[in-house]
Amino acid sequence: MSDPIAEPIAAVPYVIIDRDGDHHLVGSRCAKCGATLLGRRVACAACGANDSVTQVRLSDKGRIRTCTVVHRSYPGVPVPFIAAVIDIDGGGVVRGTLRGPIPSDPVAEVGRPVRICVEDTGQRDALGRAFYSQVFRPLEAAA
């Protein structure tokens, strides 16, 4: 499915596509209350301040806050897969698919460290460009 010469584009607004391949997630940090929010914001969702938010690069490491194994999804979506929510090291939260073996007990996965990778999803837009998004890999198994 994946085409090595397809131009990468962000599948979600908080993914930054880097010319040199250093793709990453972007967030916003509030100097007033300390909140870290996903994506670029004009104001702080937590405290409402609109003069205190700056853009930050989010870490590529985090821990599993929660996950579930999805056995039933929309038609055409391959199952099972692990849908996880990740607490990003240093602040921020992001959802995504956790690669790796399907766990028998998702509860036991909570707290496990992961690497947050921005990769080709295999999906293409009408111009043939590659949608890139975050996926999570167990940190032990990350390259």
Next chain:
Amino acid sequence: MSGAVIAGIDMIPFGRFPDRSLEDIGAEAALMALADAGLTIHDVQAFYCGSALQATAFPGQRILRRIGQRMMPVLNVVNGCATGAAAFREAVLAVASGRHDVALAVGVEKMDRGLIVMPGRPADFQEEGAIGTITTPCLFSQAGVIHSAEYGTTFEQFAKVSVKNHHHATLNEKAFIRRETPLEEVMASEMIAYPNTKLMCSINVDGAAAAIVTSEAFARRHGLMNRAVRVRAAAMLASVFTDMEDGLTDFNEVTRETAKQAYEAAGLGVEDIDLIELHDCFATAELLHYENLGLCGKGESGALIDSGETALGGRLPVNVSGGLLSKGHPLGATGIANLYEICLHLRDEAGQRQVEGARIGLAHIVGGMTDYGSASAVHILERV
């Protein structure tokens, strides 16, 4: 919320009605509620119509054409799973403000089968599976897993919610599913997303429910107080900030804060409540909301379902209607159907499932969409 009463309320039995239109079932519910109040469309001064999926297509106007196009403003309301409750609350506010004496609230939905397709998502990128999940059972499964990780709540405890609510539904002729589901069957049914199995998910059905809200003065003037139910609190909140919502829509904090406002407005505490209809869209949700609504402390909901205290005959029965798990969940209608159940008990009209001596009841709704936010409503009703 002094001065607003429910003078009439009813729901059609939820189900699948391929041959009936949205306005047909909405009109039926509206006429049933009017008949319950002993009023007609001529008495109605404002109409709030909730439909989560068709609010942009004038559902209220379509219903009005079926029941009588009297001069009145119609406001079509949409607010996710809180749609019906939001329409009802608008009717309450319209009356409590003194603007109108009589307001009609209808919640109505025609549903497709299967997982709900969320509106407003990216068209060219299939996010489901690629970046986790946006389906509602999965969101509530993820919320359940957090609870299990923190407090040790078990799959079996979550599954007991379905056993209880399906049992309650055997006493409710308006429920869609009316059969006992033993614990083993609930746990062995198809796994949708751990820990919610198919029997731990509410079902998409068609449905409609309606309420007539009047001022207490109007109800007294027209001799309606003998069956009236007083609205003690009508609280609603959206998207309370949590540190997790960029990854998982919050249903807990928004419910806690809405309940807090409702208890404060009513001057009541959970110890005053005789029965609760809460938003059991999935079995995991019910246990979370035990804690959010103050039925028990944090982490104690597993023990509470084990104790049987939330079953009919227990200390504080929850979802004696059978809940969404049994009645089905026609998004826009659910909020008013929950209020209908509370009213039945406060009027001593709940038959076999009557909560004896019920004086005060609480109805809770919460909905949400991944990346977008939540909507929650808590109403507290009192026997007059």
